[in-house]
Amino acid sequence: MRVHVVVIATSGNQRFIFASNKRRENVGASHLITRVEERWLDEALLAVTGSEERHRSITGHPVEIVTANAGGITALVREPEIGRELVTRITLQALREAPGLDVCGVVGEAVEWDGLGASALAKLIRQTRGMLPAAQMSRPGPQLRFPGVPIAARCLSSGLPAAQIVQSTSRERPEPRSAPSMAKLNAFPEALDRLADEMGMSGLGKQEAHRRLARVVDWLNNKAEWVAVVHADGNGMGRVFQEFSAIVEKLGHTTAEEYVRHLRDFSQGVDDCAAEALRRVVAAMKKPDGEGRRPFRLIAGEPALLPLVLGGDDLTVVCDGSIALPFAEQYLTEFARLARENKRVGGLLRQAERQGLGACAGVAIVKRHYPFHSAVGLAEELTKEAKAVKGALGQDHCALSFHVLYESAVAELSRLREETTLPDGTRLTAQPYVVGDVTKDPHGWARHRHWNDLLRRIAALTRTDEEDGRRVLSGAQAHDLRGGLFHGRGVADARYRLLADRLGRDADDLAGEGRSLFWKVEGQALTGLLDAMNATGFLPRPERTERTEQEQPA
Template sequence: MAWVHLVLFEAWNITRFVFVTNKRREIAGASELITYLDRRWVYEALGRVFPGFAEEWRVEERPAELLAAGAGSVKVLVRDRESAVRLVTEVTTAVLREAPGLDVCGVVSEPFDWAADGQLAEAVRQVHRDFAAVRTSRPGPDARFLRLPVVDECATTGLPAAVLVAQPDGGGEPRSAESLAKWVAYGKRDEGDGLARLAALAGTTPQALGRVVRYLSDEAEWVGVVYVDGNGLGQVFQHFERCVPDGTNRSYADTLRGFTTGLQECAEDAFRAAVAELSGPPTEPDGPGGPDGRDRVVPVLPLILGGDDLIAQCDGAVALPFARAYLRAFERLTGERPEITEALRRGGLAPRLSASAGVAIVKPHFPFEAGARLAYALLREAKQVKAQVAGPCAGLAFHVLYDSSDADLARLRGQATLGDGTRLVAQPYVVSDVPADEGWMRGRHWHDLVRRVAALRAVDEDGERLLPAAQLHDLRAGLFLGREVADARFANLVSRYRGRGLEALAGTGDSLFWAEPSGRYVTGLLDALDAADFVSAGAGS
């Protein structure tokens, strides 16, 4: 009988660690430090605890085995508890030293019989249950930074300052240990490990991506925060034993390793594909390219990219096209990976995965943490697609925040809902290639949004808008006065500007609205008006 322990490591305060500051360089450095968990700290600790460790080790013959690593989470199989506890100590100590402020927990499972079928699947469920209890029972990372004796406050994180950083004017700026660690990971002159890794993901050079960071900080008119998460993957992993060829622990381990590795590679490849789809010659002289427009890079900065998760910051002008391109590429690529498709088929699921995205488009100096919160709320809204469309289907929801004092999605959507329940937004939108129907999906496919935007942006041979901005502003105001007022104004415009494409804005017949299966009325005009400056007329039509 061979007894084995499962060790789980997870970084759980990722959002706070990354978004506690608005400094793009520190945000990029934080992104790099998070990846150290599955790229460096665990590997180095395994080498110290188990000299000569290699990824090829299997727990049947060796004292440890790396089961899965990625997206701020690592699973390791260890044969004796003492070594497992030492491994947790080594990893968490490295985190404390190199990334103060990042909270990484390690949990060791009870021993289980490796020869008994199904035991590894149960151990995975057990460590995740235990992890939640351990995490909530420990003091959070803020407890490490006590305020007594009284110390100065960090200029970027609000944490107690550790040092004064010299400034060009000869003064000093107080910085915390967390802030310094992020700067080290980013690098003083765009040469840090963090920027090099992100540049490799984006298919460019660290210097070019450094210009993107500065562009997003100082020059961009609008900044997009893109938050992506896979659909239904939690249920897949919760019952992953159904996706395994047989009940043995070895089969479970190998299938899980192949699935998670394939998922990580699909996410990275989807990101590259989305960036490549948006690439092209510079269209703005002040865009994030070189002095003469060469070495141009799409202004997208990937902050978190692991497993089925993506958090990116980008120029507002490319936020929606990038999110759409990523979702479609992710769905296509997961349907082409045998490690993923075969496991899903065995589990009785469709042989591909999908994801949903929330996109918040805000002003560049809007607090990034608040922008990320809004993007996450939009992601939750986008996931409504799962309940409405059968099978894997990507959804996308967005909001352009004109009023920075109100970034609560529930309040924003409440303002776009009339007293009789009529919704002035049609979100979320379906991005996948699925057959349109006359039910919930009606008017809610991406090409419906593009069609409306094209009508709003149409110009004549002299470059003049076919639909005057003043008239569209009046029509927008009419939406908030009720269906009858809005439709009356729409009818007046149609008769006045006949043949100029206004019909593309209609929902049903001569009305801007259409009825959902529930009986509630919806219009897509407000979405199109908000997206008009952020979606090109040919973007996915």
């Protein structure tokens, strides 16, 4: 028996979702992408095979779905015509229901299935996936599907030629909208069902869940002063998939059938870990603290956040700026713990003597009207910066980087970091910050740049006097310290020592090493003061964190 690998994938997903600053369109667009591996795939399987069953073995069924998540599908088919029909049906559905979404598929070369090994199948899947770029480049992109003519009005959301005049809500004026914008708006009601499930709101009932989520959407669209994009991504997932055949072979599973089963289980396990981590964090953010107070602002009883991308190890969330950093930290912690405990993920990797899975996140906090496609790009760059933790501590560790953008210009992380690097190479930021336990740190990479270190510095900046309630460190004093940073280490440390002599122990938590705001990692001087100042106001006020004896400044 001969089989073919079929790969179907979406591209430009972030652009498709965040091309508009309209939150209803963002929500609808994210839902349209999930239809690729959900409804459209089910309909295509039913039409081609007469059944929606996905996981029946290719030895007795014309199609077997290997993985289906994050807008992508990998399948095995016995006949190339079946593969081409799957691709045709799914891409046609995308054209009809999600104009502007880029979906492409390819059918690989035939291979003899009997006796096929795990490594050979893994190589065939990689080769077929490698055919996608050429197929994508061989036909016009989505933007060319909407040629403008002189008399056509322009969509105020996407800039494409308008298809009709609509009024999204009773508070908005009628305006021209393009076909992609209309498809996203039309998908919004159905998308709320998915959001309710992902955020653990199904028990509220459909009507109440929709009401709450609509309030959250309107808050983020019209009222929130600061809005954030949180992008999280698993560590080393690409390498794990590249070496997955070696992983299963180490366990004694060498056939293609065993490879497919383990790959599907692993992929589904990662999906489940990400989804469960999100639900747990959302539930935790709604709980009152020990004194009955709610540490996070809730809109209609829900945290002001919308998970717009949730598939595989990827998560992209739009949320109120005030909850972005605690959400990111809690999500990374939960994901790493769940991945470690999951038998199909952490258990499999431990059996194969591989490192477990951690994750990294980037948090871009911007003003509400800032172009969201730019905010998403910044969040992705911050995630890449946080990935430095893999090389320093291992892929089973977690870290996050963040930036609060006060300017309106398009932000590139390289420029932002250059602006906080002094001529002598001193960095005025200590990012990324490590989240969770650090098991081994032979070179001291994580020293003073753990999440708890950031919280301790924020506590020092926001601590108040018990008698009069005023801040121990005044705004003017903090501003003076901040200005000193840009004059060099000598000036900054001189100002800090003067302040420490006056405030005593209340200033100790700002120190790096000794009576200095700085410390060195691999010969480069860093400070966490500027990070703490930028994060103040975007984190709940923490309690005082005691230093261990080894951490006490000299």
